[in-house]
Amino acid sequence: MAKKKRSSAIQGFSEENCNLPMTPMIDVTFLLLIFFMCTLRFKTLEGKLAAYLPKDVGVNQSDAEPIEKVEITIKVLKEGTKWHPRGQALGPWSGKAGTRYSFGNDRLLEYAIGPRKTTRIDELSTRLNQLHKADLTRPATIDARKGTVYEDVIEVLDIVMDIGFEECTFVGSYE
Numbered sequence: 001m002a003k004k005k006r007s008s009a010i011q012g013f014s015e016e017n018c019n020l021p022m023t024p025m026i027d028v029t030f031l032l033l034i035f036f037m038c039t040l041r042f043k044t045l046e047g048k049l050a051a052y053l054p055k056d057v058g059v060n061q062s063d064a065e066p067i068e069k070v071e072i073t074i075k076v077l078k079e080g081t082k083w084h085p086r087g088q089a090l091g092p093w094s095g096k097a098g099t100r101y102s103f104g105n106d107r108l109l110e111y112a113i114g115p116r117k118t119t120r121i122d123e124l125s126t127r128l129n130q131l132h133k134a135d136l137t138r139p140a141t142i143d144a145r146k147g148t149v150y151e152d153v154i155e156v157l158d159i160v161m162d163i164g165f166e167e168c169t170f171v172g173s174y175e
Contacts, residue, residue, distance in 0.1 A: 070131050070140040070165070072156060073112040076147035077119070080107030102151075109152055125159045132163050139167035 081104040110117055111124040113131070118124055131138065140160050144153045153170075160168050 068135070068138060070128065070138055071114060071143065071171075072124070072128075072140060072160070073110075073143045073145065074148045074152055074156060075110045075112070075145045076107075077110050078106065078108035079147060080104050103149075109148070111156070121155065121159070124156070125163070128159060128163050128165075132165060136164070137166070139169065140165045141169050141171055143171035 083102050083104055108119060110119055111121065112118075113124070113127050116127060118127075128140075142153060142156055142160070157168065
């Protein structure tokens with residue numbers, strides 16, 4: 001039995017004759033792109049805040065008064081001998097971290113409150129007490145210079161807190 005050929009509407013067309021014109025499609029795509037870009041609403045910036053300032057108030061002429069602080073500086077005048085926990089002298093501090101150690105009695109520190117300097121911790125305590133009684137709201141800052149260890153800073157911090165300073169901050173390093 002021989003196969004019958006079906007007749008269809010596209011029987012006479014080949015692949016060569018079925019090319020679609022691409023130029024109008026590209027034009028339509030670009031027109032849609034332009035349309036969507038023009039109608040798109042962008043998000044408002046997250047950091048942008050609508051600030052409605054009162055218009056009847058003039059420029060504020062008052063300047064904020066700076067807060068007077070008690071500035072405590074701790075400096076090492078003489079490093080002293082570094083002692084190992086077993087009691088062996090390790091010599092002057094080399095600046096390298098290692099095991100725990102403590103300093104001998106030959107270590108000398110200088111405490112300064114503004115221009116006044118002392119090497120005795122009890123004099124520092126007396127002066128801080130006088131300054132605190134003069135102004136109870138005055139904050140204190142501790143500036144530990146190079147070579148001071150936590151033990152030295154904590155000793156001064158304990159005195160500051162015992163006297164009753166409500167706010168104590170630390171100064172960053174200069175190096």
